[in-house]
Amino acid sequence: MLEQVGHGVYFADEVNYDRIVKLAxxxxxxxxxxxxxxxxxxxxxSGFSELRAFVKQKHPKLKIGSYDDMNDLDLANxxxxxxxxEEEQSLVLEALCCxxxxxxxxxxxxxxxxxxLRFRDRIxxxxxxxxxxxxxxxxxxxxxxxxxxNTVHFEPELVASVSQRKFARAFARxxxxxxxxxxxxxxxxxxxxxxxxxxxxxxxxxxxxLQRLSPLHSTARLRKEQIPRFGISWRKMETLDQFxxxxxxxxxxISGRKSDLIKRxxxxxxxxxxxxxxxxSEWFSDQRYVRVPNAQRFPTPFPLLEDExxxxxxxxxxxxxxLRGNTVVDVNHENQSVQPEDMAEAxxxxxxxxxxxxxxx
Numbered sequence: 001m002l003e004q005v006g007h008g009v010y011f012a013d014e015v016n017y018d019r020i021v022k023l024a025x026x027x028x029x030x031x032x033x034x035x036x037x038x039x040x041x042x043x044x045x046s047g048f049s050e051l052r053a054f055v056k057q058k059h060p061k062l063k064i065g066s067y068d069d070m071n072d073l074d075l076a077n078x079x080x081x082x083x084x085x086e087e088e089q090s091l092v093l094e095a096l097c098c099x100x101x102x103x104x105x106x107x108x109x110x111x112x113x114x115x116x117l118r119f120r121d122r123i124x125x126x127x128x129x130x131x132x133x134x135x136x137x138x139x140x141x142x143x144x145x146x147x148x149x150n151t152v153h154f155e156p157e158l159v160a161s162v163s164q165r166k167f168a169r170a171f172a173r174x175x176x177x178x179x180x181x182x183x184x185x186x187x188x189x190x191x192x193x194x195x196x197x198x199x200x201x202x203x204x205x206x207x208x209x210l211q212r213l214s215p216l217h218s219t220a221r222l223r224k225e226q227i228p229r230f231g232i233s234w235r236k237m238e239t240l241d242q243f244x245x246x247x248x249x250x251x252x253x254i255s256g257r258k259s260d261l262i263k264r265x266x267x268x269x270x271x272x273x274x275x276x277x278x279x280x281s282e283w284f285s286d287q288r289y290v291r292v293p294n295a296q297r298f299p300t301p302f303p304l305l306e307d308e309x310x311x312x313x314x315x316x317x318x319x320x321x322x323l324r325g326n327t328v329v330d331v332n333h334e335n336q337s338v339q340p341e342d343m344a345e346a347x348x349x350x351x352x353x354x355x356x357x358x359x360x361x
Contacts, residue, residue, distance in 0.1 A: 009100045011107060021088045024095035029081045037075035039094055044087040058083065122147075127203040128154070128194070130171065136164045141171060144218040153185045155218040230289065231299025231357035232312045232319075236350035237265070243348075249309040262348055269344035273314055276305060280318045281331045289329040289358040291319075296357040316354040317343050329358065 028036060045051045052064050059078055064070050084091060112118045130141040141164065142157040154176075156168050169181045175194060176184030194200060237243055243261035244254040252268055254261070283304060305311040317340060324333040338346075346352045 009102055011102050011104050013104050015101055020092060020096070020101075024088075024091040025081060025085070027095040028084075028091055032076060032081060034074065034076040036094060037079045038071065040084045040087065040090050041075065041079070043090040043093060044084060055079070123204060124148075125204075127205055129201040129203065131199050132201045133199070136161045138163075139167050140164070141168055142218075147188065150188050151185050152188055152191055154179075154183065156182050157218045158182065227359060228300045229292075229296040229357040229359060230302055231296050232316050232354050233299060233301065236353070237262075237348050246309055262345060266341050266345035266348055269310055269313055269317070269348075270339070270341035272308070272310055273317055273340045273344070276308070276314055277318065280304065280315070284318075284322070284329055285331045288361045290361055291323060291327050291329070291356050291358050293356045295355060299357050313344065313347060316347055319358075320352075320354055 028040075041051055041054065045054055048067060048070075051070060055064060055070065055073070055078065056062060062073070062078075064073075081091075110117060124147045126145050128143040128145050130143070131139040134140045136159050143154045144157065145155075146153045154172075158165060158168065165182075172179060172181060172184045175186055175190075177186045177190070179185050195202075237246070240258055240261060243258070243265050246265055247254045247261065247268060250268055250272070252264060256264070302315055305314060308314065319329060320343065321335050321340075322329055322331055322333055323335070324330040343352075347354075
């Protein structure tokens with residue numbers, strides 16, 4: 001910015017137009033050359049005919065048939081600065097690279113008492129980045145800060161990270177004078193405490209000297225799912241290895257055709273189901289759930305049978321058998337129209353599935 005001002009503005013006192021023209025004439029005379037004569041000639045005359053007539057008036061015997069002929073002439077010797085004494089604008093344009101003059105007194109409105117560039121008395125917005133070298137999950141926080149009177153208001157930039165929100169709440173508790181869990185305020189005089197105690201970076205990203213200064217704004221990403229949605233992320237078994245792994249875990253025979261493995265796995269599931277029903281019944285009698293038809297892409301898993309290789313199959317069987325009205329999970333209600341072994345086989349081959357997800361009520 002300072003470099004642009006230096007190239008585009010010349011500060012001086014008592015500089016009038018006559019003096020500028022005089023300085024321009026002196027400069028061009030001192031630095032006279034073919035190039036300057038050619039520049040003055042082109043800027044003061046319009047078109048080839050006028051240029052040719054001007055030169056021929058000075059030197060009638062010259063033969064000039066084109067621009068190239070004219071440019072090949074030794075214009076520095078054929079012409080002089082005196083030939084352009086009345087072309088004041090052309091002389092000024094040729095001599096002065098900076099033609100934007102301002103009085104020195106104008107600087108007082110652009111600088112402070114220490115002669116630093118200043119276009120505003122104060123900047124009321126800044127950005128504070130806490131732990132700038134970390135990630136959002138490891139404690140990085142960005143605050144848009146606004147100064148109102150003697151108070152600084154902090155507004156955090158929140159992503160979807162749970163750990164970041166936890167850090168933001170702790171940070172607000174530590175430094176807020178007033179405010180809530182995330183947005184808070186503190187006196188300007190206490191901001192130094194943050195600078196001394198925390199690893200922070202101050203930024204003035206919204207300062208643009210050629211644009212109107214505008215406040216900073218923070219955003220927060222809202223989680224789409226505020227209520228946990230539980231579900232089964234299990235799909236039907238399709239390969240021989242899947243059936244063999246399930247049977248091998250429980251010490252069952254793993255040889256035979258796929259149809260044999262399916263029936264054997266269904267029988268295993270029925271036996272395991274009978275063993276885990278008491279555990280599932282006790283848990284779901286204390287935890288009330290209802291099914292909603294909309295499936296969840298990444299459902300929250302039920303915290304049950306976590307060491308069981310057939311966990312999702314057994315949970316699907318239990319929930320399907322204990323859905324009252326196809327909606328409420330009720331351990332006192334049981335659909336006995338299909339035997340557990342037949343239900344397990346239908347789930348294994350994809351003839352049926354547990355759809356939707358479950359909300360805790």
